[in-house]
Structure formats: structure tokens, C-alpha cells
Amino acid sequence: MYLCQICGNDISPTLLKCPYCGNVQDADEQQKFVKKAFLQKTVNLEKGLPTVDTALLHLQREIRSAKQEQIRVLTLIHGYGSTGKGGAIGRECRKTLDYLLQKGEIAAFVFGEEFSRKHGKTKDILNRFPDLGSHSHLGQQNRGITVVIVS
Ligand SMILES: [Zn+2]
Known part of the structure; x- marks a missing residue:
């Protein structure tokens, strides 16, 4: 919760x-708040039944704006399966994430099916971001999602 320094209403930092x-907000105060806050967002890449290309553009746009808004973790809903649009979006989305990881655009990602306390990669991420311990997909083996650590 971020409060306006003048009227005390709860506003977006x-x-x-x-x-x-x-009131014009004090940028330094906001910055301090944002650094402390753990911001995450869920993005449904299947919404509106997009083509694969449109879904991938959406993904890249969300990652860019997450960086600007200091969102640390994005949960992507991309579907799964070997056939159909959902399957293709899921596969291509994960390929794109691999590419973005190699370019250093994102810090890490973990597939929904590996997003469990038993997986080493997830353990590392939970150590870094303990707030993710209450993530609704943790331990659900959900192949239709991927959790992205933006920074
Ligand atoms: Zn105000």
C-alpha cells in the first residue's frame, strides 16, 4: 500500500x-517504496484467443512494462497441449523466454510443472522471493503457466 503524502489516500506508487x-508525488519516496514492495502480475496470453504472433508480442510488451513498473515476477498463462492454439502459444512462449533469458532481458523462469518446492530451481527462486511461497500455482504442476522472474 502506497499512501499519498498529502491526503493519505491509497494510490499506485x-x-x-x-x-x-x-499532489505531485515525491519521486524519491516512491522509489524507496517500490524497491521494498514485491510486485507481481498475472498475464493471460490466451485471452481473446490471439494468434501465436500476437500472443508473443503481448508477452514482450508485458515484460517491457513490468521492468518500467518494477514488477519482479510475472505469471504467464499460456496454455499447453501438443495440438491447437493453446499448445502452440505455450511452446512458442517458452522458446521466447529462453531467448530473452539468454539476452539477459529476464532473470529466470520456471515452468508451472516445475514450480514446486521439490525442484532446485524453484527453491532458489523461493529463497530470493519468499513472497512466492503463497503463489496459488505453487505445487500445482500446472503446465499451462510459466513464472518469470523479471529482474
Ligand atoms: Zn493525495
């Missing part, structure tokens, strides 16, 4: 101006 009182 990414807003320059408070929508309630119009």
Missing part, C-alpha cells in the same frame, strides 16, 4: 500525481 488531491 507509479502515479506522478495523486488522483484524489492532485
Whole structure:
């Protein structure tokens, strides 16, 4: 929760101006808050039944804006399966993540089916981001999602 320094209303720490009182927020205070806060977001890449290309553009756009908004973790819903659009989006999405990881655009990612306390990779991520211990997909073996550590 980030409060306006003047009126005390709960506002987004990414807003320059408070929508309630119009006070221009102190950028340093916001920065301090954002660094402390653990922000995560769920992105449904299947929403609207996009083509694979559109879904991949959506993915790249979300990663860029996550960086700007200091979101640390993105949970991607991309579907799975060997056939159909969901399957193709899932496969291509994971390929794209591999590419982005190699380019250093993202810090790590873990497939839904490996997102469990038993997996070494997940353990490392949980050590770094203990807040993820309450993630609703943890231990669900959900092949239709991937958890991305943005930074
Ligand atoms: Zn205000």
C-alpha cells in the first residue's frame, strides 16, 4: 500500500500525481517504496484467443512494462497441449523466454510443472522471493503457466 503524502489516500506508487488531491508525488519516496514492495502480475496470453504472433508480442510488451513498473515476477498463462492454439502459444512462449533469458532481458523462469518446492530451481527462486511461497500455482504442476522472474 502506497499512501499519498498529502491526503493519505491509497494510490499506485507509479502515479506522478495523486488522483484524489492532485499532489505531485515525491519521486524519491516512491522509489524507496517500490524497491521494498514485491510486485507481481498475472498475464493471460490466451485471452481473446490471439494468434501465436500476437500472443508473443503481448508477452514482450508485458515484460517491457513490468521492468518500467518494477514488477519482479510475472505469471504467464499460456496454455499447453501438443495440438491447437493453446499448445502452440505455450511452446512458442517458452522458446521466447529462453531467448530473452539468454539476452539477459529476464532473470529466470520456471515452468508451472516445475514450480514446486521439490525442484532446485524453484527453491532458489523461493529463497530470493519468499513472497512466492503463497503463489496459488505453487505445487500445482500446472503446465499451462510459466513464472518469470523479471529482474
Ligand atoms: Zn493525495
